[in-house]
Amino acid sequence: GMPVEQNPPALSLYEGAESGLRCNFSTTMKGVQWFQQNHRGRLITLFYLAQGTKENGRLKSTFNSKERYSTLHIKDAQLEDSGTYFCAVEAHTNKVVFGTGTRLQVLP
Amino acid sequence: DAAVTQKPRYLIKMKGQEAEMKCIPEKGHTAVFWYQQKQSKELKFLIYFQNQQPLDQIDMVKERFSAVCPSSSLCSLGIRTCEAEDSALYLCSSSQSSETLYFGSGTRLTVL
Numbered sequence: 636g637m638p639v640e641q642n643p644p645a646l647s648l649y650e651g652a653e654s655g656l657r658c659n660f661s662t663t664m665k666g667v668q669w670f671q672q673n674h675r676g677r678l679i680t681l682f683y684l685a686q687g688t689k690e691n692g693r694l695k696s697t698f699n700s701k702e703r704y705s706t707l708h709i710k711d712a713q714l715e716d717s718g719t720y721f722c723a724v725e726a727h728t729n730k731v732v733f734g735t736g737t738r739l740q741v742l743p
Numbered sequence: 744d745a746a747v748t749q750k751p752r753y754l755i756k757m758k759g760q761e762a763e764m765k766c767i768p769e770k771g772h773t774a775v776f777w778y779q780q781k782q783s784k785e786l787k788f789l790i791y792f793q794n795q796q797p798l799d800q801i802d803m804v805k806e807r808f809s810a811v812c813p814s815s816s817l818c819s820l821g822i823r824t825c826e827a828e829d830s831a832l833y834l835c836s837s838s839q840s841s842e843t844l845y846f847g848s849g850t851r852l853t854v855l
Binding site (some may be wrong): 668670672676677678680683719721723728729730731732733734735736738 | 774776778780783784785786787788791793798799832834836843844845846848849851
């Protein structure tokens with residue numbers, strides 16, 4: 636298979652803090668997508684990247700296909716950021732494989 | 744987010760029964776994926792369709808599941824004989840090639 640590992644597996648942040656999540660994969664990929672899964676199980680699309688960096692408000696993501704990783708940076712964490720964050724990598728065959736997830740808890 | 748519709752939202756089956764879940768992909772999307780998620784853990788890839796043709800699937804799907812996408816407007820995932828370990832959230836997603844995946848709300852299957 637194509638193992639996709641995310642680090643850390645779990646993370647706690649206080650409101651206003653910032654941190655980075657990492658997604659590592661074993662072969663070069665065509666693209667990466669980041670999702671937040673909320674407490675109801677709904678998957679919310681955050682970013683799709685085929686290369687480089689994208690930023691949206693307090694979130695920023697980078698994708699380095701050559702070095703085989705992607706990052707998601709959250710700044711000024713808010714309570715509603717709590718949830719599980721998944722990366723999903725797209726192979727050149729178009730198959731999409733999900734990472735192991737990072738469970739984020741934002742504390743007041 | 745785009746509108747991928749999954750039905751039913753909840754499904755309860757006894758061990759040994761057949762189960763069927765449906766997915767209506769976003770209009771115009773040519774790729775459809777099914778994933779299984781247990782207890783909010785990682786999403787496990789099950790099967791991938793491109794233009795209604797299955798291009799990749801895991802062994803479990805080949806052996807015990809039935810999945811079809813006969814038209815671009817309706818796909819289904821079935822389990823021929825439910826087992827306890829099939830209890831999970833089943834998520835359908837669709838995309839245009841090389842673009843963002845959009846997900847439905849999922850079907851939560853409980854096998855008693």
